[in-house]
Amino acid sequence: MPIQAITPDYHGEVRDRLENFHGNQLVYVGWDRHLLFCSAVAFPLAPDTRFAQLRDEAMAGVFGLHPEWAQVDWGRVSWLLDGEPFEPMLDRPLNEQGIGHKSLLRMQTPDLKGFQSAGV
Amino acid sequence: MSKVYLALQDNDLSRYIVEAIEEDNPSVTVNYQPAMIRIENEGRLVVRRETVEEKLGRDWDVQELHLNLITLGGNVDEDDDELSLSWNR
């Protein structure tokens, strides 16, 4: 049963559907084992944003505060999209590579162990 | 066995209640923390009106315990003569 309600056939309003974001979609991005950032970050982005823009503008604007950001070797980064391995195409828009509304993108840099190698 | 417990505000009245509890429940542990007194015992703990009255030197209603009580753990039973806390097993 999708809900225990006194009203028959009750349905809740889906508050975060795509249409409510005025042309944007939400993308969550986290940098694994870099817990200076307490959690993944939510970005409202146009669905035709190119991946390079997400990486070099949105992500850099937040994760760039980490002392290791400048050391990221982009050739060795691996990505997870909603839990599955993912190969981003830098010059293609988000919506052409399966990055949907409220998708979670995780960036993994196993060479970089975080501050004091403590995952921070 | 499981422990039952109660905590009282650390004040003048509670001192006498604690004395009465210690007398009626010889195995209790009394633990003083900032502003409060935590009293615990294995299985069962009782607060008896007569004993409290004897310590206080005046009439005392078991329900007056509410004025100083902070918390408790265990099944409660209260009547005119005592309040008890217990676990069934």
Added chain:
Amino acid sequence: MAAKKLNIKDKYRLLTRDLDWEFSYQDRKEAFPYEEFEGIKITDWSKWEDPFRLTMDAYWKYQAEKEKKLYAIFDAFAQNNGHLNISDPRYANALKIFLTGVSPLEYQAFQGFAHTGRQFGGVGARIACQMQSIDELRHVQTQIHAMSHYNKFFDGFQDWSHMHDRVWYLSVPKSFFDDARSAGPFEYLVAISFSFEYVLTNLLFVPFMSGAAYNGDMATVTFGFSAQSDEARHMTLGLEVIKFLLEQHEDNVPIVQKWIDKWFWRGTRLLSIVAMMMDYMLPNKVMSWKEAWEVYFEEAGGSLFKDLARYGIRMPKYAETTEKEKEHVSHQAWWIFYNYGQAAGFHTWIPTDKELDWLSEKYPETFDKYYRPRWELARQMEAEGKRFYNPGLPQLCNCCQIPMGFTEMDDPTQIAYRQTVYNGERYHFCSDGCHDIFVDEPEKYVQSWLPVHQIFQGNCGGPGVEDVLRDYYRMNVGADNLDIKGSPDEQRWNAWKGVA
């Protein structure tokens, strides 16, 4: 001839049995329309027992005495400038969270018990809910009165009720109670009376209030313990509710167990805020969150669930996860607020050396390994003149609404991510517990009012975060928020104390 004096058992019986009436010309089901839809079966309401057997005359008499004592202390506190006796101005920030996050829940509980009490066919249950409802109203009032004194001297106390309905982190406590109040009456009782009052509120009102005393805050410890004296009654009611439901019908057992599982998890998530208040916001320490969890949940809750085993009730689901979480949650929660100190209605800070050492001592397995490095990096950045504030908005859990900063407990440098897709929409959770609650009733939680999403939908003013803070949350930007260092609170404190 003088009437025979009634004992409390007789008085209680007269109040709760003989004052009720039979429905002769109205349909009972129409009078109590919410009694059946949750699937709970009540065969005999007269089996309801209140072990304290409190009658209205005794209730008013003792409540009046409690109030007189309490207000005498508030007067003395105000007349003697009690705010100058707190241990450290940082302490006042725990009170800001209390006033904006907890006191409004007392009001929600007042409304919740008033509504719920009306829905029960049994008069004993109705009276118990009525008394608790009045108690909860007393709690919100006394808390406002106690903290109004601080409002004269510190920032961040001015608009607590407005903030409770809007501010991002306050959606955590608000949504907790909204969830309970929008459930049926029996779930509400299991949620609030049992899971919250009996199993968890001790952790808020006992060690934290003892901590308030230890930090020189006479007003707070007094309202806290005065409220808690009612709470002892509420806890007892909570336990009786459970025993009553379980004894009424065996079909109630799985329903009650599911609610215990759900509300235990909702409660532990809510209490992560209290965990950080205990470990990080009390300058003079009484006990660590971990110790409090061991005494008030593992030991007391352990005895309780052993006692309930005879009804077929087991420990709440994921209780074993909380045994690991007690080593981590306070640190992870305070780090979230340190990250977003620019958007909090109270001040945040890096713990002092002495405090870091206390945390190492209390958390020998985890603090130096996982959490001290966070503070050392924060300190390094602060020393470079770049106090760290996270410029992005956090991903929130769709159930508890806390930023998704909790980690896998067996891999504490990895954030825990859980997700599900329901009707084509993707939803994210901080834990298995929150995931399961959503999946059980998705039509409820698709409606979650997630503050970060609401900001991005343009429903909170803006466009910038500072506009949201100032205009929508009504924070005094630059005074209420940011680090304690350099804050007006700190400057005033130093002036009072004659510190340069």
